[in-house]
Amino acid sequence: MPDLYDVAAIGNAIVDVIAPCDDAFLATNGLDKGAMMLVDQAQSAALYAKMAAGVETSGGSAANTVAGLASFGGGGAFMGKVADDWLGEVFRHDMKAIGARFENAPLVGGPGTAISMINVTPDAQRTMCTYLGASVEFADHDVEDDVVQGAKIVYLEGYLFDAEAARRAFAKAAGLAHGAGRMIALTLSDAFMVERHRAALLGFTETQVDLLFANEAEVCSLFQTDDFDVAVEQLRPKVKLAAVTRGAAGSVILSQGERLSVAAHPVEKVVDTTGAGDQYAAGFMFGLARGRPLQQCGTLASLAAAEVISHYGPRPQVSLKDLAAAEGY
Amino acid sequence: MPDLYDVAAIGNAIVDVIAPCDDAFLATNGLDKGAMMLVDQAQSAALYAKMAAGVETSGGSAANTVAGLASFGGGGAFMGKVADDWLGEVFRHDMKAIGARFENAPLVGGPGTAISMINVTPDAQRTMCTYLGASVEFADHDVEDDVVQGAKIVYLEGYLFDAEAARRAFAKAAGLAHGAGRMIALTLSDAFMVERHRAALLGFTETQVDLLFANEAEVCSLFQTDDFDVAVEQLRPKVKLAAVTRGAAGSVILSQGERLSVAAHPVEKVVDTTGAGDQYAAGFMFGLARGRPLQQCGTLASLAAAEVISHYGPRPQVSLKDLAAAEGY
Numbered sequence: 001m002p003d004l005y006d007v008a009a010i011g012n013a014i015v016d017v018i019a020p021c022d023d024a025f026l027a028t029n030g031l032d033k034g035a036m037m038l039v040d041q042a043q044s045a046a047l048y049a050k051m052a053a054g055v056e057t058s059g060g061s062a063a064n065t066v067a068g069l070a071s072f073g074g075g076g077a078f079m080g081k082v083a084d085d086w087l088g089e090v091f092r093h094d095m096k097a098i099g100a101r102f103e104n105a106p107l108v109g110g111p112g113t114a115i116s117m118i119n120v121t122p123d124a125q126r127t128m129c130t131y132l133g134a135s136v137e138f139a140d141h142d143v144e145d146d147v148v149q150g151a152k153i154v155y156l157e158g159y160l161f162d163a164e165a166a167r168r169a170f171a172k173a174a175g176l177a178h179g180a181g182r183m184i185a186l187t188l189s190d191a192f193m194v195e196r197h198r199a200a201l202l203g204f205t206e207t208q209v210d211l212l213f214a215n216e217a218e219v220c221s222l223f224q225t226d227d228f229d230v231a232v233e234q235l236r237p238k239v240k241l242a243a244v245t246r247g248a249a250g251s252v253i254l255s256q257g258e259r260l261s262v263a264a265h266p267v268e269k270v271v272d273t274t275g276a277g278d279q280y281a282a283g284f285m286f287g288l289a290r291g292r293p294l295q296q297c298g299t300l301a302s303l304a305a306a307e308v309i310s311h312y313g314p315r316p317q318v319s320l321k322d323l324a325a326a327e328g329y
Numbered sequence: 330m331p332d333l334y335d336v337a338a339i340g341n342a343i344v345d346v347i348a349p350c351d352d353a354f355l356a357t358n359g360l361d362k363g364a365m366m367l368v369d370q371a372q373s374a375a376l377y378a379k380m381a382a383g384v385e386t387s388g389g390s391a392a393n394t395v396a397g398l399a400s401f402g403g404g405g406a407f408m409g410k411v412a413d414d415w416l417g418e419v420f421r422h423d424m425k426a427i428g429a430r431f432e433n434a435p436l437v438g439g440p441g442t443a444i445s446m447i448n449v450t451p452d453a454q455r456t457m458c459t460y461l462g463a464s465v466e467f468a469d470h471d472v473e474d475d476v477v478q479g480a481k482i483v484y485l486e487g488y489l490f491d492a493e494a495a496r497r498a499f500a501k502a503a504g505l506a507h508g509a510g511r512m513i514a515l516t517l518s519d520a521f522m523v524e525r526h527r528a529a530l531l532g533f534t535e536t537q538v539d540l541l542f543a544n545e546a547e548v549c550s551l552f553q554t555d556d557f558d559v560a561v562e563q564l565r566p567k568v569k570l571a572a573v574t575r576g577a578a579g580s581v582i583l584s585q586g587e588r589l590s591v592a593a594h595p596v597e598k599v600v601d602t603t604g605a606g607d608q609y610a611a612g613f614m615f616g617l618a619r620g621r622p623l624q625q626c627g628t629l630a631s632l633a634a635a636e637v638i639s640h641y642g643p644r645p646q647v648s649l650k651d652l653a654a655a656e657g658y
Contacts, residue, residue: 019426048422049422051422051426052426052427053387053396053422053423053424053426053427053644054386054423054426055384055385055386055642056384056385056386056419057383057384057385058382067382085415086414086415086416086441087415090385093377093378093380093382094382094383095382097348097380097381097382097383098381098382112415312646313384315382317641
């Protein structure tokens, strides 16, 4: 199979509603700062009514990563489920406008396109309440064989472990990818998600995953410890390759037992951390797919994360390709 | 009638889709830089398919002004027409979230909520293609008598001169406002709109308008001249009060034959000029409604305009009240 894409991603197809809030708003509404909470349609409507005026923009963790990859000049494909409504059109438009493949048929006659209400506190932390809507209808028959087999890296969004049908889709994608000699990458997505599915995630990671992305909270949750170094040491023998992020403290790359440190890229003012992990993964996988050394993969990852946290919204607002070139990469 | 609101505005209820573009995109699609062009549903869909990935956010010129007024701490009301669709819900949510009144019933079973596709070039100029959808169904029975009679200033969006029904609504609002001793403000909105309705706008201005807002291109179009000073001199005897903006060159206030100059507020980097005129009007009317001297009204106006052009989107992203306080107002 020829190389058709640098990265093919499977994830929730979500449109974000982003608005500022204060800490009191989170407390009043029982929201854990920095976490992602699933809500049903009624809870979604009730929360939206209380939110400040916001902006709407295409989101979804893995979809954001594909957008970042495309911004670096990489070839990306996305698989996920929207509904045949206005939000679904927006999501599809934005994916195609960045030059990525997105061909899954929309869901007709079911719930609407998924929406994530993202409340951003003055400390730039984002707290998400997601109504999954149509996105949970993604199933194994939506996995496009030739896209998976033709992608250098197949990237799976951990959030989908919440949906039984999506886990079957992951198993199918992993089988297809490995059969074609491709690499499977997984992001742990959220510490609470890890708590809900710890055993399944560990099992999947050990047997199917070639590249794991996690942040500090997620890797600590995976090994039920508060100590980052303990968690990293436990992770080390279980993964071929992993990148663990620590916000302003940079990130750690584990490769065949080796441990590399990567500094965070400096940011003048952190506005909204939404998409930081997604863009880190974009930069890392772009570097990896293009054969760059691991340290440089981490540097590209940090650069992309720094860009996205300097403004509202989960996707780059400038060309990451130009940004990387300006930094000499 | 007691003072219920500082400003009650009538305008098109629009959701904006904002995306970056280059000059070649404007040329290829026959778009005049800086102008607002009306498109039908088919043209709207065709243009959207060609646009870059963007963000969606509540817009509409007069609605943006109400948002700015609310951000200053002013009491605002908006009258306009959305459809009973998702975009209409977003528009209503955002208006209520800023604390403004918006109670007009949505249009059921007709065209969808109006959408404006705003392409922003690297020089920060915005070029708009608007599909008016449900917003043109705004009619005189949608004018809320008590809101108009209870507002210190009734602000009318010139764009509505394109719709016959809305012009009847303007006539009704003007009658109600003047009967209650209120002030009518009008913005000329767009140079091409002025060209289409020059005579009607001049007549309405001379007989009904107490406060006129225009930019350089609009006032020049009104008097069919290329010379700003000639246009201003022609305008001077026709208006009680007017504020004419000139971008970075500041603005001119005409009051009972007197002419005042106001400097533009400095901006580090102009990102997107969408909403500059809308926020200028917000600051000016907030000052006027609160009895500030005219020069200070102009300064508040310039401050609000400077904030909005420093980021994507037509509404303030920080509290204009706090911003004004920090500047000593």
